[in-house]
Amino acid sequence: MWLQREIRLDARPRGFHLVTREIVQALPELAQLRVGLLHLHILHTSASLTLNENASPDVRRDFASWFDRAVPEDAPYWEHTLEGSDDMPAHVKASLLGPSLTLPIAQGRLALGTWQGVYLCEHRDRGGARRLVATAFGE
Amino acid sequence: MWLQREIRLDARPRGFHLVTREIVQALPELAQLRVGLLHLHILHTSASLTLNENASPDVRRDFASWFDRAVPEDAPYWEHTLEGSDDMPAHVKASLLGPSLTLPIAQGRLALGTWQGVYLCEHRDRGGARRLVATAFGE
Amino acid sequence: MWLQREIRLDARPRGFHLVTREIVQALPELAQLRVGLLHLHILHTSASLTLNENASPDVRRDFASWFDRAVPEDAPYWEHTLEGSDDMPAHVKASLLGPSLTLPIAQGRLALGTWQGVYLCEHRDRGGARRLVATAFGE
Numbered sequence: 001m002w003l004q005r006e007i008r009l010d011a012r013p014r015g016f017h018l019v020t021r022e023i024v025q026a027l028p029e030l031a032q033l034r035v036g037l038l039h040l041h042i043l044h045t046s047a048s049l050t051l052n053e054n055a056s057p058d059v060r061r062d063f064a065s066w067f068d069r070a071v072p073e074d075a076p077y078w079e080h081t082l083e084g085s086d087d088m089p090a091h092v093k094a095s096l097l098g099p100s101l102t103l104p105i106a107q108g109r110l111a112l113g114t115w116q117g118v119y120l121c122e123h124r125d126r127g128g129a130r131r132l133v134a135t136a137f138g139e
Numbered sequence: 140m141w142l143q144r145e146i147r148l149d150a151r152p153r154g155f156h157l158v159t160r161e162i163v164q165a166l167p168e169l170a171q172l173r174v175g176l177l178h179l180h181i182l183h184t185s186a187s188l189t190l191n192e193n194a195s196p197d198v199r200r201d202f203a204s205w206f207d208r209a210v211p212e213d214a215p216y217w218e219h220t221l222e223g224s225d226d227m228p229a230h231v232k233a234s235l236l237g238p239s240l241t242l243p244i245a246q247g248r249l250a251l252g253t254w255q256g257v258y259l260c261e262h263r264d265r266g267g268a269r270r271l272v273a274t275a276f277g278e
Numbered sequence: 279m280w281l282q283r284e285i286r287l288d289a290r291p292r293g294f295h296l297v298t299r300e301i302v303q304a305l306p307e308l309a310q311l312r313v314g315l316l317h318l319h320i321l322h323t324s325a326s327l328t329l330n331e332n333a334s335p336d337v338r339r340d341f342a343s344w345f346d347r348a349v350p351e352d353a354p355y356w357e358h359t360l361e362g363s364d365d366m367p368a369h370v371k372a373s374l375l376g377p378s379l380t381l382p383i384a385q386g387r388l389a390l391g392t393w394q395g396v397y398l399c400e401h402r403d404r405g406g407a408r409r410l411v412a413t414a415f416g417e
Protein backbone atom coordinates (compact mmCIF):
# COMPACT_ATOMS: atom_id res chain seq x y z
CA MET A 1 0.00 0.00 0.00
CA TRP A 2 1.23 3.44 -0.94
CA LEU A 3 -0.19 6.76 0.17
CA GLN A 4 1.15 10.13 -0.85
CA ARG A 5 -0.30 13.46 0.17
CA GLU A 6 0.73 17.05 0.49
CA ILE A 7 0.25 18.56 3.94
CA ARG A 8 0.16 22.31 4.50
CA LEU A 9 1.42 23.67 7.79
CA ASP A 10 0.20 27.16 8.63
CA ALA A 11 2.75 29.93 8.99
CA ARG A 12 4.52 29.91 12.34
CA PRO A 13 7.00 32.29 13.94
CA ARG A 14 10.70 31.55 13.72
CA GLY A 15 11.50 28.72 16.10
CA PHE A 16 10.83 25.06 16.76
CA HIS A 17 7.23 23.83 16.75
CA LEU A 18 5.68 20.51 17.69
CA VAL A 19 3.51 19.27 14.82
CA THR A 20 3.14 15.52 15.44
CA ARG A 21 -0.60 15.62 16.06
CA GLU A 22 -1.31 17.80 13.04
CA ILE A 23 0.57 15.42 10.76
CA VAL A 24 -0.99 12.25 12.15
CA GLN A 25 -4.47 13.73 11.83
CA ALA A 26 -3.81 14.47 8.16
CA LEU A 27 -3.00 10.79 7.55
CA PRO A 28 -5.86 8.66 8.93
CA GLU A 29 -4.92 5.82 6.55
CA LEU A 30 -1.86 5.04 8.67
CA ALA A 31 -4.23 2.98 10.81
CA GLN A 32 -4.41 0.42 8.01
CA LEU A 33 -0.70 -0.35 8.03
CA ARG A 34 0.42 -3.30 10.15
CA VAL A 35 4.05 -2.52 9.33
CA GLY A 36 5.52 0.27 7.25
CA LEU A 37 7.27 3.60 7.10
CA LEU A 38 6.18 7.22 6.87
CA HIS A 39 8.43 9.59 4.97
CA LEU A 40 7.91 13.30 5.58
CA HIS A 41 9.63 15.72 3.25
CA ILE A 42 9.59 19.50 3.51
CA LEU A 43 9.51 21.33 0.17
CA HIS A 44 11.65 24.25 1.35
CA THR A 45 15.30 25.10 1.92
CA SER A 46 14.95 27.44 4.89
CA ALA A 47 12.87 25.23 7.16
CA SER A 48 13.45 21.66 8.27
CA LEU A 49 12.09 18.71 10.20
CA THR A 50 13.53 16.94 13.21
CA LEU A 51 12.44 14.60 15.96
CA ASN A 52 13.01 15.56 19.57
CA GLU A 53 11.56 16.00 23.03
CA ASN A 54 7.80 16.46 22.94
CA ALA A 55 7.01 17.59 26.47
CA SER A 56 8.89 20.71 27.49
CA PRO A 57 8.54 23.98 25.58
CA ASP A 58 11.86 25.12 27.06
CA VAL A 59 13.65 22.40 25.06
CA ARG A 60 12.32 23.95 21.88
CA ARG A 61 13.38 27.43 22.99
CA ASP A 62 16.85 26.08 23.78
CA PHE A 63 17.05 24.65 20.28
CA ALA A 64 16.46 28.15 18.93
CA SER A 65 19.09 29.62 21.28
CA TRP A 66 21.73 27.13 20.23
CA PHE A 67 21.09 27.31 16.51
CA ASP A 68 20.98 31.11 16.48
CA ARG A 69 24.42 31.23 18.12
CA ALA A 70 25.93 28.40 16.08
CA VAL A 71 24.85 29.93 12.78
CA PRO A 72 24.95 33.70 13.38
CA GLU A 73 23.16 36.21 11.18
CA ASP A 74 25.89 38.82 11.24
CA ALA A 75 28.86 36.64 10.27
CA PRO A 76 31.26 38.63 8.05
CA TYR A 77 31.76 35.70 5.66
CA TRP A 78 28.21 35.47 4.31
CA GLU A 79 28.06 36.39 0.62
CA HIS A 80 24.39 35.50 0.06
CA THR A 81 22.76 38.40 1.90
CA LEU A 82 20.35 39.61 -0.76
CA GLU A 83 17.31 37.85 0.73
CA GLY A 84 17.79 39.17 4.25
CA SER A 85 20.08 38.47 7.16
CA ASP A 86 18.01 35.49 8.30
CA ASP A 87 18.15 33.74 4.92
CA MET A 88 21.63 32.23 4.69
CA PRO A 89 21.66 31.03 8.32
CA ALA A 90 18.27 29.44 7.58
CA HIS A 91 19.77 27.45 4.70
CA VAL A 92 22.62 26.14 6.85
CA LYS A 93 20.32 25.24 9.75
CA ALA A 94 17.98 23.49 7.30
CA SER A 95 20.78 21.19 6.13
CA LEU A 96 22.10 20.56 9.64
CA LEU A 97 18.69 19.27 10.66
CA GLY A 98 17.64 17.86 7.32
CA PRO A 99 14.65 18.14 5.00
CA SER A 100 13.01 14.84 5.82
CA LEU A 101 12.17 12.26 8.45
CA THR A 102 11.48 8.57 7.97
CA LEU A 103 9.44 7.12 10.82
CA PRO A 104 8.52 3.49 11.52
CA ILE A 105 4.86 2.44 11.53
CA ALA A 106 3.72 -0.54 13.61
CA GLN A 107 0.15 -1.75 14.16
CA GLY A 108 -1.36 1.28 12.49
CA ARG A 109 0.56 3.89 14.47
CA LEU A 110 3.84 5.75 14.37
CA ALA A 111 6.30 3.68 16.40
CA LEU A 112 8.02 6.56 18.18
CA GLY A 113 9.64 6.70 21.59
CA THR A 114 7.55 8.05 24.44
CA TRP A 115 9.25 11.44 24.31
CA GLN A 116 9.69 11.78 20.55
CA GLY A 117 7.73 14.39 18.63
CA VAL A 118 8.04 15.90 15.16
CA TYR A 119 9.37 19.46 15.10
CA LEU A 120 8.77 21.90 12.30
CA CYS A 121 11.94 23.99 12.42
CA GLU A 122 11.12 27.43 11.04
CA HIS A 123 14.38 29.24 10.41
CA ARG A 124 13.07 32.41 8.80
CA ASP A 125 11.47 35.40 10.45
CA ARG A 126 8.54 35.27 8.05
CA GLY A 127 8.67 31.86 6.42
CA GLY A 128 4.98 31.68 5.62
CA ALA A 129 3.05 28.44 5.30
CA ARG A 130 5.19 25.36 4.75
CA ARG A 131 4.33 22.36 2.59
CA LEU A 132 5.28 18.73 3.23
CA VAL A 133 5.00 15.68 1.02
CA ALA A 134 4.00 12.71 3.17
CA THR A 135 4.60 9.26 1.67
CA ALA A 136 3.48 6.19 3.62
CA PHE A 137 3.98 2.63 2.48
CA GLY A 138 3.81 -0.82 3.97
CA GLU A 139 1.36 -3.67 4.35
CA MET B 140 9.01 -8.74 2.31
CA TRP B 141 8.78 -6.70 5.48
CA LEU B 142 10.60 -7.33 8.74
CA GLN B 143 10.28 -5.19 11.83
CA ARG B 144 12.02 -5.86 15.11
CA GLU B 145 13.07 -3.99 18.20
CA ILE B 146 16.77 -4.22 19.02
CA ARG B 147 18.10 -3.45 22.48
CA LEU B 148 21.59 -2.00 22.79
CA ASP B 149 23.17 -2.40 26.21
CA ALA B 150 24.06 0.72 28.17
CA ARG B 151 27.29 2.33 27.03
CA PRO B 152 29.30 5.26 28.36
CA ARG B 153 28.84 8.68 26.84
CA GLY B 154 30.56 8.72 23.47
CA PHE B 155 30.43 7.22 20.01
CA HIS B 156 30.24 3.43 19.69
CA LEU B 157 30.50 1.13 16.71
CA VAL B 158 27.46 -1.19 16.63
CA THR B 159 27.30 -2.45 13.03
CA ARG B 160 28.02 -6.08 13.88
CA GLU B 161 25.55 -6.18 16.74
CA ILE B 162 22.77 -4.84 14.52
CA VAL B 163 23.48 -7.13 11.59
CA GLN B 164 23.57 -10.16 13.89
CA ALA B 165 20.13 -9.27 15.20
CA LEU B 166 18.74 -9.30 11.65
CA PRO B 167 19.70 -12.63 10.01
CA GLU B 168 16.75 -12.30 7.61
CA LEU B 169 18.58 -9.56 5.69
CA ALA B 170 20.31 -12.42 3.85
CA GLN B 171 17.01 -13.12 2.06
CA LEU B 172 16.79 -9.68 0.44
CA ARG B 173 18.20 -9.34 -3.05
CA VAL B 174 17.49 -5.62 -3.00
CA GLY B 175 16.00 -3.48 -0.27
CA LEU B 176 16.52 -1.00 2.52
CA LEU B 177 17.09 -1.21 6.25
CA HIS B 178 15.69 1.59 8.37
CA LEU B 179 17.09 1.95 11.89
CA HIS B 180 15.28 4.26 14.27
CA ILE B 181 16.33 5.09 17.82
CA LEU B 182 13.45 5.54 20.27
CA HIS B 183 15.18 8.26 22.31
CA THR B 184 15.83 12.00 22.13
CA SER B 185 19.25 12.12 23.82
CA ALA B 186 21.05 9.50 21.73
CA SER B 187 21.35 9.19 17.98
CA LEU B 188 22.65 7.13 15.07
CA THR B 189 25.18 8.03 12.43
CA LEU B 190 27.40 6.35 9.88
CA ASN B 191 31.13 7.01 9.90
CA GLU B 192 34.64 5.61 9.92
CA ASN B 193 34.72 2.07 11.26
CA ALA B 194 38.44 1.46 11.77
CA SER B 195 40.05 4.01 14.07
CA PRO B 196 38.87 4.48 17.67
CA ASP B 197 40.48 7.93 17.67
CA VAL B 198 37.92 9.10 15.09
CA ARG B 199 35.16 8.26 17.54
CA ARG B 200 36.96 10.07 20.36
CA ASP B 201 37.38 13.09 18.09
CA PHE B 202 33.65 13.06 17.42
CA ALA B 203 33.08 13.34 21.18
CA SER B 204 35.63 16.16 21.45
CA TRP B 205 34.02 18.18 18.70
CA PHE B 206 30.43 17.71 19.81
CA ASP B 207 31.21 18.50 23.45
CA ARG B 208 32.76 21.81 22.40
CA ALA B 209 30.14 22.67 19.78
CA VAL B 210 27.25 22.08 22.18
CA PRO B 211 28.63 23.04 25.61
CA GLU B 212 27.05 21.95 28.89
CA ASP B 213 27.58 25.20 30.72
CA ALA B 214 26.11 27.61 28.17
CA PRO B 215 24.32 30.46 29.96
CA TYR B 216 21.37 30.34 27.56
CA TRP B 217 20.07 26.87 28.46
CA GLU B 218 16.66 27.05 30.13
CA HIS B 219 15.99 23.31 30.27
CA THR B 220 18.45 22.34 33.01
CA LEU B 221 16.16 20.34 35.29
CA GLU B 222 17.32 16.95 34.02
CA GLY B 223 21.03 17.62 34.43
CA SER B 224 23.68 19.62 32.61
CA ASP B 225 24.22 16.85 30.02
CA ASP B 226 20.54 16.69 29.04
CA MET B 227 19.91 19.72 26.85
CA PRO B 228 23.21 19.35 24.92
CA ALA B 229 22.21 15.72 24.37
CA HIS B 230 18.95 16.80 22.74
CA VAL B 231 20.71 19.20 20.36
CA LYS B 232 23.41 16.67 19.46
CA ALA B 233 20.71 14.06 18.85
CA SER B 234 19.01 16.27 16.26
CA LEU B 235 22.28 17.32 14.61
CA LEU B 236 23.08 13.66 13.95
CA GLY B 237 19.53 12.42 13.59
CA PRO B 238 17.39 9.64 15.02
CA SER B 239 17.53 7.25 12.11
CA LEU B 240 19.58 5.76 9.30
CA THR B 241 18.34 4.25 6.06
CA LEU B 242 20.86 1.84 4.55
CA PRO B 243 20.80 0.06 1.18
CA ILE B 244 20.66 -3.74 1.04
CA ALA B 245 22.10 -5.61 -1.96
CA GLN B 246 22.46 -9.37 -2.39
CA GLY B 247 21.52 -10.09 1.20
CA ARG B 248 23.96 -7.67 2.81
CA LEU B 249 24.17 -4.03 3.81
CA ALA B 250 25.66 -2.18 0.85
CA LEU B 251 27.97 0.11 2.81
CA GLY B 252 31.29 1.62 1.85
CA THR B 253 34.43 -0.17 3.02
CA TRP B 254 34.96 2.28 5.85
CA GLN B 255 31.35 2.88 6.88
CA GLY B 256 30.08 1.64 10.21
CA VAL B 257 26.99 2.40 12.30
CA TYR B 258 27.66 4.53 15.38
CA LEU B 259 25.45 4.59 18.43
CA CYS B 260 25.94 8.17 19.64
CA GLU B 261 25.34 8.21 23.39
CA HIS B 262 25.03 11.80 24.47
CA ARG B 263 24.16 11.32 28.14
CA ASP B 264 26.45 10.42 31.01
CA ARG B 265 24.14 7.59 32.08
CA GLY B 266 21.82 6.98 29.17
CA GLY B 267 21.08 3.37 30.02
CA ALA B 268 20.13 0.76 27.47
CA ARG B 269 18.87 2.14 24.15
CA ARG B 270 16.15 0.67 21.95
CA LEU B 271 15.99 0.74 18.16
CA VAL B 272 13.19 -0.19 15.79
CA ALA B 273 14.69 -1.94 12.75
CA THR B 274 12.49 -2.11 9.65
CA ALA B 275 13.76 -3.98 6.61
CA PHE B 276 11.87 -4.30 3.35
CA GLY B 277 12.63 -5.31 -0.20
CA GLU B 278 12.43 -8.36 -2.41
CA MET C 279 9.20 -2.05 -8.57
CA TRP C 280 12.74 -1.87 -7.25
CA LEU C 281 15.74 -0.35 -8.97
CA GLN C 282 19.22 -0.26 -7.52
CA ARG C 283 22.23 1.19 -9.27
CA GLU C 284 25.64 2.54 -8.40
CA ILE C 285 26.32 6.07 -9.65
CA ARG C 286 29.83 7.44 -9.96
CA LEU C 287 30.36 11.15 -9.47
CA ASP C 288 33.58 12.51 -10.94
CA ALA C 289 36.15 14.04 -8.61
CA ARG C 290 35.29 17.58 -7.59
CA PRO C 291 37.16 20.19 -5.56
CA ARG C 292 36.42 20.61 -1.90
CA GLY C 293 33.09 22.35 -1.54
CA PHE C 294 29.39 22.00 -2.20
CA HIS C 295 28.28 20.93 -5.69
CA LEU C 296 24.87 20.73 -7.30
CA VAL C 297 24.38 17.24 -8.77
CA THR C 298 20.60 16.90 -9.18
CA ARG C 299 20.63 16.71 -12.96
CA GLU C 300 23.47 14.21 -13.07
CA ILE C 301 21.65 11.90 -10.68
CA VAL C 302 18.28 12.14 -12.41
CA GLN C 303 19.87 11.44 -15.80
CA ALA C 304 21.43 8.27 -14.40
CA LEU C 305 17.98 7.01 -13.37
CA PRO C 306 15.66 7.22 -16.40
CA GLU C 307 13.44 4.48 -14.90
CA LEU C 308 12.11 6.98 -12.32
CA ALA C 309 9.67 8.02 -15.05
CA GLN C 310 7.84 4.71 -14.55
CA LEU C 311 6.99 5.34 -10.90
CA ARG C 312 3.61 6.88 -10.17
CA VAL C 313 4.48 7.07 -6.48
CA GLY C 314 7.64 6.05 -4.68
CA LEU C 315 10.88 7.07 -3.04
CA LEU C 316 14.45 7.46 -4.16
CA HIS C 317 17.16 6.69 -1.62
CA LEU C 318 20.64 8.03 -2.37
CA HIS C 319 23.49 6.74 -0.26
CA ILE C 320 27.11 7.85 -0.46
CA LEU C 321 29.67 5.08 0.12
CA HIS C 322 32.20 7.35 1.87
CA THR C 323 32.79 8.88 5.30
CA SER C 324 34.39 12.16 4.26
CA ALA C 325 31.76 13.36 1.80
CA SER C 326 28.03 13.68 2.24
CA LEU C 327 24.72 14.56 0.60
CA THR C 328 22.27 17.29 1.42
CA LEU C 329 19.39 19.14 -0.17
CA ASN C 330 19.46 22.90 -0.40
CA GLU C 331 19.11 25.99 -2.54
CA ASN C 332 19.65 25.21 -6.23
CA ALA C 333 19.93 28.66 -7.79
CA SER C 334 22.69 30.77 -6.23
CA PRO C 335 26.32 29.64 -6.27
CA ASP C 336 27.02 32.00 -3.37
CA VAL C 337 24.80 29.85 -1.13
CA ARG C 338 27.08 26.90 -1.79
CA ARG C 339 30.18 29.00 -1.10
CA ASP C 340 28.60 30.17 2.16
CA PHE C 341 28.03 26.55 3.14
CA ALA C 342 31.76 25.96 2.75
CA SER C 343 32.57 29.09 4.77
CA TRP C 344 30.34 28.06 7.64
CA PHE C 345 31.41 24.44 7.80
CA ASP C 346 35.12 25.28 7.59
CA ARG C 347 34.76 27.58 10.58
CA ALA C 348 32.45 25.33 12.58
CA VAL C 349 34.74 22.30 12.19
CA PRO C 350 38.26 23.78 12.06
CA GLU C 351 41.26 21.90 10.70
CA ASP C 352 43.72 23.13 13.28
CA ALA C 353 41.77 22.34 16.46
CA PRO C 354 44.17 21.21 19.21
CA TYR C 355 41.87 18.38 20.29
CA TRP C 356 42.05 16.28 17.10
CA GLU C 357 43.80 12.96 17.72
CA HIS C 358 43.14 11.44 14.29
CA THR C 359 45.57 13.53 12.21
CA LEU C 360 47.44 10.77 10.38
CA GLU C 361 45.43 11.13 7.16
CA GLY C 362 45.88 14.88 6.83
CA SER C 363 44.45 17.96 8.48
CA ASP C 364 41.36 17.92 6.29
CA ASP C 365 40.43 14.33 7.20
CA MET C 366 38.93 14.51 10.69
CA PRO C 367 36.91 17.68 9.97
CA ALA C 368 35.63 15.87 6.87
CA HIS C 369 34.34 13.00 9.01
CA VAL C 370 32.49 15.35 11.37
CA LYS C 371 31.01 17.39 8.52
CA ALA C 372 29.92 14.16 6.81
CA SER C 373 27.90 13.12 9.86
CA LEU C 374 26.43 16.59 10.43
CA LEU C 375 25.01 16.53 6.92
CA GLY C 376 24.46 12.79 6.65
CA PRO C 377 25.33 10.03 4.19
CA SER C 378 21.95 9.69 2.52
CA LEU C 379 18.86 11.41 1.22
CA THR C 380 15.40 9.95 0.75
CA LEU C 381 13.36 11.89 -1.81
CA PRO C 382 9.69 11.50 -2.76
CA ILE C 383 8.75 10.48 -6.30
CA ALA C 384 5.40 11.52 -7.77
CA GLN C 385 4.17 11.01 -11.34
CA GLY C 386 7.55 9.82 -12.54
CA ARG C 387 9.57 12.72 -11.16
CA LEU C 388 11.33 13.75 -7.98
CA ALA C 389 8.79 15.72 -5.95
CA LEU C 390 11.13 18.44 -4.73
CA GLY C 391 10.45 22.04 -3.86
CA THR C 392 11.14 24.62 -6.55
CA TRP C 393 14.41 25.64 -4.94
CA GLN C 394 15.62 22.24 -3.75
CA GLY C 395 18.65 20.63 -5.34
CA VAL C 396 20.92 17.74 -4.34
CA TYR C 397 24.36 18.81 -3.12
CA LEU C 398 27.42 16.58 -3.19
CA CYS C 399 29.33 17.86 -0.18
CA GLU C 400 33.02 17.18 -0.79
CA HIS C 401 34.85 17.69 2.48
CA ARG C 402 38.35 16.62 1.44
CA ASP C 403 40.91 18.56 -0.56
CA ARG C 404 41.42 15.62 -2.92
CA GLY C 405 38.48 13.30 -2.34
CA GLY C 406 38.57 11.72 -5.77
CA ALA C 407 35.53 10.26 -7.49
CA ARG C 408 32.62 9.46 -5.19
CA ARG C 409 30.23 6.53 -5.47
CA LEU C 410 26.53 6.50 -4.58
CA VAL C 411 24.08 3.63 -4.31
CA ALA C 412 20.72 4.76 -5.67
CA THR C 413 17.71 2.67 -4.65
CA ALA C 414 14.30 3.56 -6.08
CA PHE C 415 11.09 1.77 -5.26
CA GLY C 416 7.40 2.34 -5.64
CA GLU C 417 4.59 1.51 -8.01
